[in-house]
Amino acid sequence: MGFTTNLVHSDREFGVEHGNLLKPIHPGVTYGYEDAESLARVFQGKEKGYTYGRQVNPTVEALEKKVTGMEDGLASIAFGTGMAAIGTLLFSLLRRGDHLIASQYLFGNSASLFESFGVHGIDVSFVDATNALNVAREVRPETKIVFVETIANPRTQIADLEGIGGVCRESGLLYVVDNTLTSPYLFQPKQVGAGLVVNSLTKYIGGHGNALGGSITEMGQFNWSEYANIYDQYRSGDAAMWGINQIKKKGLRDFGASLSADAAHRLSTGCDTLALRLDRACKNASALASFFNEHASINAVYYPGLPGHPQFERARTHFLHPGAILSFELIDGLDCFEVLNRLQTVVKATHLGDIRTLALPVAHSIFFELGPERRAAMGIKDNLIRVSVGIEDPADLLQDFEQALSRD
Numbered sequence: 105m106g107f108t109t110n111l112v113h114s115d116r117e118f119g120v121e122h123g124n125l126l127k128p129i130h131p132g133v134t135y136g137y138e139d140a141e142s143l144a145r146v147f148q149g150k151e152k153g154y155t156y157g158r159q160v161n162p163t164v165e166a167l168e169k170k171v172t173g174m175e176d177g178l179a180s181i182a183f184g185t186g187m188a189a190i191g192t193l194l195f196s197l198l199r200r201g202d203h204l205i206a207s208q209y210l211f212g213n214s215a216s217l218f219e220s221f222g223v224h225g226i227d228v229s230f231v232d233a234t235n236a237l238n239v240a241r242e243v244r245p246e247t248k249i250v251f252v253e254t255i256a257n258p259r260t261q262i263a264d265l266e267g268i269g270g271v272c273r274e275s276g277l278l279y280v281v282d283n284t285l286t287s288p289y290l291f292q293p294k295q296v297g298a299g300l301v302v303n304s305l306t307k308y309i310g311g312h313g314n315a316l317g318g319s320i321t322e323m324g325q326f327n328w329s330e331y332a333n334i335y336d337q338y339r340s341g342d343a344a345m346w347g348i349n350q351i352k353k354k355g356l357r358d359f360g361a362s363l364s365a366d367a368a369h370r371l372s373t374g375c376d377t378l379a380l381r382l383d384r385a386c387k388n389a390s391a392l393a394s395f396f397n398e399h400a401s402i403n404a405v406y407y408p409g410l411p412g413h414p415q416f417e418r419a420r421t422h423f424l425h426p427g428a429i430l431s432f433e434l435i436d437g438l439d440c441f442e443v444l445n446r447l448q449t450v451v452k453a454t455h456l457g458d459i460r461t462l463a464l465p466v467a468h469s470i471f472f473e474l475g476p477e478r479r480a481a482m483g484i485k486d487n488l489i490r491v492s493v494g495i496e497d498p499a500d501l502l503q504d505f506e507q508a509l510s511r512d
């Protein structure tokens with residue numbers, strides 16, 4: 105069955121509760137048992153069942169199964185936000201003295217989080233991940249994890265996903281791919297050897313800007329029996345599950361960044377239309393990128409679907425569509441605030457992956473905290489505008505940008 109058929113019928117895998125086709129929202133945090141022995145067996149892991157809402161909830165579990173299905177993995181854990189997923193992953197799997205290699209074109213909060221782990225004794229190297237050689241050069245005996253994103257925000261660099269997968273395989277490193285900007289509909293990190301896949305469910309998967317969430321999916325491709333940081337109590341049973349079990353026990357249970365049933369329900373109904381939304385948003389993004397590319401008010405356009413993009417071929421090889429994020433630089437003399445303020449349909453807002461088209465002045469908002477030197481090093485100019493393209497009718501988006509960019 106295809107991507108969407110699987111997705112929209114997956115709630116029924118659990119059995120239909122009260123004949124309701126949607127997985128109900130279970131707000132309860134605790135679960136009662138007929139006898140104390142059953143409770144004990146569930147707590148000891150000898151019998152399947154629910155213990156406490158911080159670790160398990162039927163509504164959240166149904167969403168986890170959907171994510172697992174979309175990523176073609178073995179199991180997933182949902183978290184309260186995408187950052188909670190990433191933070192919990194590092195917290196559960198790294199120890200003092202370990203080394204982590206990450207892309208230098210990382211989502212701002214992930215970069216900030218990794219720097220904080222640096223303060224707590226984890227060494228982090230940020231490298232230009234568009235070329236796997238830069239990753240290979242940084243590998244040391246203490247290296248445990250390589251962390252990359254698929255398409256970088258806002259300049260749309262694409263990591264050398266396949267090459268880095270090869271480096272990780274040869275060196276026995278855990279390969280973590282943050283698939284947020286592509287989502288499992290555009291790209292399956294399994295194909296490039298990812299061990300764990302992270303998604304911010306807040307973005308394309310939820311899609312409607314009405315719930316926060318994050319996930320980690322075990323892909324069944326990493327040899328956890330060679331991973332030194334698995335605690336003895338989790339070194340039993342199927343070795344493919346050791347990592348995700350430790351994340352669930354040490355990370356989700358002890359750290360507690362759980363997803364609520366209510367948010368899980370909204371993310372779950374949102375994700376049913378992922379393919380339809382992304383087909384439309386990517387088509388809109390392509391049309392806008394071509395339009396910006398020809399426009400006299402624009403100096404440079406960054407979109408992986410344009411033939412001039414440095415990783416155009418890579419996007420074509422790996423992704424179903426080249427994504428729905430793009431950014432552009434205005435010509436000198438045009439003020440990005442004035443252009444943005446003239447937009448009427450497009451909303452001036454942060455966030456991405458929404459059904460609505462959103463635009464923002466990058467250097468003055470999401471990258472402001474970095475300061476001018478780091479922005480310059482990352483190629484972020486003061487007049488760079490990022491657009492997260494939504495599902496509006498294409499003519500309306502083109503018309504809105506046309507009037508905003510025309511100089512009077």
Ligand SMILES: *Cc1c(COP(=O)(O)O)cnc(C)c1O
Binds near residue numbers: 307
């Ligand atoms: C937004 C985002 C995150 C964090 O997700 P939240 O749900 O906002 O916490 C992580 N990675 C990428 C690539 C993102 O775009």
